[in-house]
Amino acid sequence: MQKTAFPLGATLRYLAIALYVLFALFPIYWLIKIAVTPDRLIYTEGTQIWPSTFTLDNFVSVLFLTDFLVYFKNSMIVSLGTAFFTTLVATAAGYAFSRFHFRGKAIIIALMLITQMFPLLMIIAPIYKIMAGLRLLDSLTGLIIVYTAFNVPFATFLMQGFFDGIPKDLEEAAMIDGCTRFTALRKVIFPLTLPGLAATLGFIFTAAWSELLFALMLINSDDKMTFPVGLKTFVSKFAVDWGQMMAAGTLALIPSCLFFILIQRFLVKGLTAGAVKG
Amino acid sequence: MTAITLNSINKRFGPVHVLKDISLEFNKGEFVVLVGPSGCGKSTLLRMIAGLEPVSAGDMIFGDTRVNDLEPRDRDIAMVFQSYALYPHMDVERNLGFSLELRKRAAAEKKERTSHAAGILGLDKLLDRFPRALSGGQRQRVAMGRAIVRDPQIFLFDEPLSNLDAALRIEMRIEIAKLHRRLGTTMVYVTHDQVEAMTLADRIVVMNAGQVEQVGTPLDLYSNPANLFVAGFLGSPKMNFVAYDDPALNLPSALTNPSAQTYGIRPEHIKVTAPDKNAHLVGTIDVVERLGSDTIFYINHGADKPFVVRVPGIDRTAIGEKIGCQFQPEDLHLFDQDGQAISEHKNG
């Protein structure tokens, strides 16, 4: 048998992997790079891979001189709220889809699929009017309600996949052992879906953290703005202070990336379980 | 006294009629095995007894209480699942004691009953393990232990041994038989394995296509099968069936019956003789299986299926040789054109 330290195939594979990593990380790197570049060097050293001097001034001014912390807090409230309520509602619905056969199931699934199909922008105007009627315009609660509804269908299918991966025997055994269906869900099934719950929470958090257009439409006062909307105002307000914007962007990246890194393994697993079935 | 009465039980899944008018009575303390090919409805019936499937029509009665509308937890039953259904996030001790935990029993009682069950099944040293760290046989024991801790009125088993390898299966089979003798609880056991049915059961219920084919003690079913299905299902190797007009068949008129369409004879009830005119059937050996304890001949007599003969011990007759077969009249099973047994010259 021939033994080479780096056979051609393996070398190419590692090269390809390295390219993917580079492509994925370079824009994020650039974001951080500009954030730590002193203002006076932004244009002169704009295209250099690393600035000659390094500064945290942009972070300091973003944190203390702008409304960044307000936006950040609002986004946290909205994203956590959305993630929590979506997961709660989707867990119940996913459980029903996974464990019951009932009349009307096909119709409900079809309706949920339709919600994934039409341009959400189509309902932006009616939602604006409805929210105005409910006096939920310019309110974080209104935003949480809307985001929760948007994310429930996908989260439901995700949770259904996780439930499908748990044998039905387990809760039947629990029901014979003395559980009601609900205690079986709480004591036996729920602990086993924790990874799935984590994945769904993280996925929805990230989605809510990113949403821009509905937030633009439904929020207009400064103290209610979520992060994307607030950042958008940086462009006009500060005559595009790039360094600050990128510093704010870097900070905004932290929660969603953290969440995502934690959950992405569960996500692949959850989808695998579902894929085996379908 | 009857433990379970099934009164015209029916089950429909939408348009599919899975169980048709099942009426049975199981006695208290009895070990009943439901046996049949896969898809015959035996597991569905067991799940209905457990309360996991609703009854479409008919009465399910435990003792003198109608339980159709009782939740599984209120039926005082325990069930051992094919997959064992151990709770993966609980250790063995908590798995065993979970039913008592749910009933909020005192810790001391829980401890006592758990260790009692663990003692019976030899699980004492495994109490702090999690199911993923157990072997197949150990998981099986935990599943049974969980049922024992419950001390239920009725034990239900849903193909509990089918995930075990052959040796372990025999071991656990004996274990279950001992358990039944020790506890004396009514047990209902579902399997598709006729050996399990024959060895464990006080009474066997043979099911096919959603209906009960025959109910009786193992030996009763073996000696007097009511129809072709039961005759062919129980016994290994299977009973031979020969059409009345098979040219290879040469029965003296004393043994024949004008309404018999099919003759059945078990492989172990055949005597090998010379292929002369005294032989009841003549054919050529196609395949021989020598098991040491027995020798099994597959004989080609011109029909689609080979005629199987089992003789005890080692028989050196070789492939290609022509042999004759002889049967005792009382071992011959006769079936009419509907496949029902004709029992006139039998003593059962």
Add this chain to the structure above:
Amino acid sequence: MTMAQTSSSGNGRGRPLKRFQWLIEPYLYLSPAIILIALVMLVPLVVGVSYAFQAIDLLDPFTTGWVGLANFEKLWADRLFWKALTNTFWWTLGSLFFQFFLGLGLALLLNKPFAGRGLVQGLVFLPWAVPAFLSGLNWAWLFNPIIGPIPHWLAAMGIMEKPQNILANPDLALWGPIVANIWFGIPFFAITLLAALQSIPRDLYEAAAIDGASLWQSFIKITVPFLAPTIAITVMLRTIWIANFADLIYIMTGGGPANSTHIISSYIFTTAFRRLDFGYASTLAIALLVLLLAYAMLILKMRKHLVKGI
């Protein structure tokens, strides 16, 4: 005996309740989802459809009411709509093509174990977690010739004469958001395809290898047929999402320069949000919905065919 009778008559009364419970129980779990989706999505959808036949222009509050098909006639004559439609096509196709093939490549690479795979998987999936508005801004930067590196690289490679901002060039500007979208969307395909790859039974490959199949043959004969149903459904969902995904374009070009980069969804948003012409925005949305539905039907038909093929 008396006892038995009482209990059985008691159960007789309980029976309809039990039936009822079996019917009702799943809906207890489903009702929050159903109510929420109905109120926030389905009702507005119906209302939205009705807007297309009305004049609802918040900037012009005096002409309101039902206008029949007037909005659709306007749509037919709207040159910007046709431009946006063409752009939608290229935007969706361009994004999807590269997202899919690069995502498939990544999934295949990640499907084989190597040292540091867990870390690599976390890193390459990261773009999916970057909020769209942020990646839009970020890529707008990368394309900016004063502070971004890409124009300089392109110039250095001789692809561009001198460093220019492609986002300012009406002929090329759409490719800016497309590149950003590719970057953003590769992880989605990689995740779903990786999940599908991991559910293909190993022994199939082993059997194929024993039968003498080359790597390429087992890819074509086993991997592709197994992935096909997942591919069909993911491609369909992604097409719809991409076609509806206006954020990147809105952030990076705002539809400009000279309205050259509007896709229908960004045009809808501008019409609703900037011009507050809800009636016409709904008309545009219906046009997009009809196109997407037709597309989804086609894919679902094809998927049925594919699934049968296995």
